[in-house]
Amino acid sequence: MDKDNNCPNLPKNIQLLQRRISRLKRLAAKYKRAEIIQNTLLEISNIATKATSLDDFYKGVHLHLQQLIPADNFFIASQDPVTGMISLPFFADEKDSHPTELYPDEEISEILSRGITGYVLRKGEPFLCSNEGFDQLIEQGEIEGLGSPCHQWLGVPIKSKGTVNGVLVVQSYNEQINYGDLELELMGFICHHISGVMERLLHNEQLEIAIEERTRELSFAYNSLKAEVHERVKAEKLQKSLFQITEISSLNIQQRDFYTRIHQVISQLIPADNCFISLIEKNNTLFFPFYVSQMAKKYPESRLMKDGLTEYIIKHKKPKLFSADDIALLVKQREIYTQSPELNKTQKMHQWIGIPLFINGEVVGALTIYSLNDQQIYQRRDLDLLTFVSQHIANAIERKNAAESLKRSHELLEEKVNTRTQALAQVNINLQAEVNQRRKIEAQLVHDAQHDGLTGLPNRNYLMERLSQALKHVRRHGLDQFALLFIDLDRFKVINDTFGHLEGDRFLIETAKRLKSCIRDNDTIARMGGDEFIILLDSIHGTTDAIEVCERILHQLSQPFILANQEFKSGASIGVAFSNNNKYDTSESILRNADRAMYQAKSKGKGCYVIFDSQIGYQSEQQSDLDKQFKLAIKNQHIAIHYRPIFDLATNTIIAIEPQASWHTEQHGSWDHKKLNQLAFNNQLSLIFEDYIFKSLTKDYQQLKQKYGVATRLYMTISSQHVNHKHALRGLKNTLKTSVIDLSKLTIFFNENSLVKDIENHLNAFEIIEQLGAKIGIDNYGTGYSSLSSLSYLPLSTIKLDTEISKHMLSETQLKLVQAYRLSVEALDIQIVATGIDTLQQLNQFTALGYQIGQGRAIEKKLQTVSPLSA
Template identity: 60%
Template sequence: MEKGKLPSNSSNNIEHLQRRVSRLRRLATKYKRAEIIQNALLEISNIATHAISLDVFYKGVHTHLQSLIHADNFFIASIDNQTGNITLPFFADEKDTHPSELYPDEEISSLLERGITGYVLKTGEPLFCDTKRFEELVALGEIDDLGSPCLQWLGVPIKHNNAVSGVLVVQTYSDDISYGELELELMGFICHHISGVMERLRHNEELEIAIVQRTKELSQAYDKLKLEVAERVKAEELQKSLFQIADLSASDVSEADFYPKIHQVISQLLPAENCFISLVHKASNTLSFPFYVSQMGGERPKPRSMQDGLTEFILKHQQPILLSQQDIQDMVKAGEIYGTNPTLNHTQTMKQWIGIPLFIHGEIAGGLTIYSLTDQNSYEAKDLELLTFVSQHIANAIERKFAVEELRRSHELLEDKVEKRTKAIAEMNDNLQRQIMQRKKMEAQLVYDAKHDNLTGLPNRSFFMERLSQAIKHIRRHPNEQFSLLFIDLDGFKQINDTLGHLEGDRFLIETSTRLKLCIRENDTLARLGGDEFVILLDSIHQHKDAEDVCERILQTISEPYTLAQQQVISGASIGVAFSCANSSDNSESILRNADTAMYQAKSKGKGCYVIFDRQTEYHFNQRIELEQDFLNALELGDIVVELTPVVSFNDTDILAYEPTSYWQHPSQGLIDNEQLTSLAHQTQTMTMLDDYIFKYIDQHYQALANGMGENIQIHIPLSSQHIKHKYGLRSLRNTIKRSKMCASKLWVFFHEKSFVKDSTHHISAFESLSELGINIGINGFGTGYSSLSSLSFLPIKALKLDADVSQHLLNEKQLQLAKAYQLIATTLGFEIYAEGVNTLEQKKTLASLGYYQGQGQAFSLANLVLTQHVEQIDMHELKLTS
């Protein structure tokens, strides 16, 4: 070996040791960093757990954060995702005062949105920014330079359900302080807990709503029990047990006493000497056994991981089950249970075994188990059903016990009610006589429930029809007396349900019933037939005016604002009135039908009014029904006649396009023009069928029209927005256009502005889809819906048609200015604009002075000359051309 040289083995060992030292140093750094994050986790978790408000939490976070990193310059920004407003709930800075003081003339939300904070809110990504990066963002126009310049700026978004709800920011003005990856992780963790605290405070309200719902479910379960007349004594015992369970859930008993008392309640219903309750802990995937009692003795099972025992079997299948010893042995042999954990099998001495899963909020939460060791206690299917029903209430009790502190107030009310009911039941069991009396009382309640509406407490349809029959019999015995029947239908109830929810809809109905009671006498009968339909029997009235006065009072009181969901809602009513007749053969059903017919007549008159039934009313109602049926038949038989109305140039009356209209020559009612036909289609919900009829009609004769008028002929077809309210309707419309013989570039479809304003979302989506077919899209009825310029500017539309009502009411300076504004809007946005309903030369002249150069209407009678020249060239018998 040469002097001064190490052996090759020694050199390799030194390099290996050096690599290990380097790796150990990295691991030490990593573990130290993990320790810092873990400590932060514990401290922040402690702050989040004890925080009673976000302000307290923010201060705690700032105090703790200062002990970990330099956070003298620290603030939190929060954004309301509904309004878009940005606020600063916490702010601390060495140099700058609060932005509201630094920029007193600017709104804080707009100011923050333009700055670097707003940039993080928009991107939703963490941002580490030094001076160079800040200047780049300013130069790119992404942010504005606001506040004192800092050397480093670190902002991390606060997210909840993947939506940004705020930003956590620290910054430094000193070269001695810098931020890195550790600070970024700490800030990200803090952001997570800020979101958690927001969710916890919001969860309080959800729990309150949940208990109200659970209480309602208990009440419904109790109502069902009352119907079990055949097993009333057993039902009373069950009811008592349910009250005891509810009492336990609302009481202050400890967990050590809670489950034994649950066991006592179960033992009142069926033998339960061997019983245990298991609870699932999803986070750790373990089972715990808060209660256990067995004739075999032994200690309560300790918590264990989920395995393959009988308890896990019912939790997995989520179904109640009754097993015999043979069933259990067969399942063991089949490997369904105790296959991997045979030491859990202690079922050898069991005769029968019942397992019931416990559900909380629709998810499996645990199980209730009873079993027998002797043949003396045998269980049947009805015991399984009974225990399954009771288990629902036990699960509710366990859930409420978990939340007893937060729901104490609600439980106190429930406890008071349970105490009163329990006392009543106890008194009922004192002696046989009192028991009989109580049963009679319950039977009377059942009869009452069967005849009254469970929401409003008013008589229901069955009870009201009995009362109406009695009134008819009375009138026949006393011909000089009379009564009146009012059929009331509320206007706008469906919209209240759809927009505010069914809970507010129920409150609306309850308040309406209260208002209606104030409008009638004590001897009158108010009932709810269902939905938003109410009826009133005005007994023993002197004259028809008495009923009319009641109708006026009802319309007045219903029109007054309702307060629902912290906002005012306006409603109304349509009322049909029918009077009794001593010599009439009418019965209760026919009088009710007469009032219903009059109510529909009131609705057809525009709602918010009443109509008194007479034979003329019935005749018009039946006539309208027949007309609607005749219209449907006319569509099927092709009896609807289509006309083409020209769209012309004001200057030279050249025909620019044709718009199809339709009419119907009814066999008995005569001519039904285009406006009446459209109204009829709306009433019968067949507007799309009429549009399809017209479209296919024009398409069938398009080639003949093109041969006579030239290939450049343009067709303007107005369409109902019902085509695009649903994806199936839009798909059908696209298919119709695709199959059409008409040139797509020569086809124009127009949708009404009012419909667009009411449902702009579906219209915008449909316009994009239809424009892909190469057709032209426009809006007619312009000037009636007041659509915004911003919505018009990005729509793929090419033309606007001024509503005929605007064209025909240019009577003063303001109306002229408004019409001029519409023309300027179209010109500015590059749209074609047409005037509809130009019926006089004076209107044509006025519109021309306002910049309108094309339109349609009766004023363009010269167009007849052009049309006449081409009629002979078109081989059509039914398609008509009019001016």
């Protein structure tokens, strides 16, 4: 036809007609091709809608795809979105075998990921590649060459919600077969259907799994509920039987009827056509109060304990379920019926259950049930059930026996009642007298529990109760007011130390009388302990009422006391707190406020009163915080230790060093050694604080020897609390014994004032310290407490003057007194150290008075000593 169209000799109208025919043929072929594509795609859509598995869908896709494009070499790769593993659910190739056959030693996912399939999965875009394109990707390192070379390779990614789940691939080995945009578009359409099918099938699979799981859960729940209902029915049946057993035991019926009813209850739970109960009597015989059997109608008679099956259960004290073979084996093993073969009636028995009956932990008999044929088969659960019921049967038997015993003894009891009634009448008379006496004693005990044994005043418990009542009263009546006075006596410790505790008690009794004379009848005075008293002034009109009472008290307590035929003057410090209708006030807070005010009064010089206000509370809180911070500073080693030298005034050399503590806080300022000692004493931390200093001295000892020389002595002042009781003294002894310090170079100083108050304990401690090799010294000497004669029998090596002495050498008399200290001490061969030498004038004065050893800032400045070694 085309040849004819090119013939120029034909008429033009014929040529035009031939061209139209050719165009119509091409259009017809194109429409035929479009119809085939449309029908094929419709078939693929139908397959996607109806497919029940991906395998069927893949096969249908391959079959219809071949009608559109050459697809003899066709495969589908799928990638798990969770694990990333690649698989080949469909594979067809005319040259190559399946990759698992080509590479049997490798995983299919690893193989595909290295090839062009993995490349498309990573890129997520359609890819059409020729053999040259393969080589270029291999050279670039993007893929590895796998399988036979092909002419063209077309791969289109399968996506679901933007995620690549697989690749659809066709390839050709024939150079005559080429792929273009049409094939790419067709492959994209098929990929869209594959993605939809995958989502639908995955959804169906998940739905089926969920349905199956829910069905399994419902089935399990049903079975559990069914089992629970069954167990509950059994439990209710068992509970009913136990109630019946309990009810039977309480009935007033004959013994035979009692056991018959027990048997009826057992029969409701387990077949018991053959059943008997045996009990042990006092003479070691078996008694059968109940017996029912298909083999014999007659009750067995009582008999001595032998070696039957019943005795076997009683002996082993355990429930048993025996078959006929088990019984025969026991007979063969001579466990039963050896001594009494005439008792063996077990030949016809199929199964036998024996349960021991326990009363108060002792076996008193047995419950037995047996079957004669295999129509009645007992299980392990029957044994357990009967064992449980047997406990209640044993209790019922015990109650029944107890009831009968009680009935027998009732008559005897009635006879004794009349006799005892007359005796009880007399006992009641005596008992009433005893009750009256006990009430008096209890009243006295209550009084003693609420009052002080020495002064007869109410004690702390009574006061706190009265204070709580007063607080409730002022909250109900807002215009009323009360005051609380906290009284602390002055110089009470001096009385005990000077006149003894007996005179101290007389002093407290007299003080209580004077305080009573200062208050009204409706006020309450209590002794808190020691020398502390509290007065509750109830229903006062104002502050002036409390002030008047305070002034009367101070006047009364300032009057002389006669103790041990001597006149003695005391005094008191009083803190006053008022109720103020504050809803947050408590008994403890008001008492604490009065206590704080009292301490403020003591700090003002004693013999006065102070009324609590917010400033006092703030100062108390500051003091509490200071105490807390001080304890933490010791624990965390935040207190610095440095060393002050003691000089030979003639040679200007250091002969001794003494540890000194210092502490700086942002909130409470700086604290020197003297103030820290007082703070430790107030918080009862003297032993701990001094142990901290001694440990620092031990730690620095080697450096101190290198800096000051081996011959330099160590001075350390410690509290007399170390010698007040044996535990503290033992601690001091152990500390010295375990120390690395050369004790022959150590001098331990005690305060002169404390020494005078307790000579005996100090002498004991001096002896122990000397035995360990250390020296003894007295600190703060010259305060006027010890006499020169007392120094003669004390094992002292060194005495340190009180630092205040250097500040008062202003007259000739004072200078002579300081010189007398030196002469008297040196006469006893004791060294004396002048302390507190802070000015050049003081240094010259001590030197002129013959002092050879001294300590102070003036000496350090003069000699320009190096800074002390820090701890």
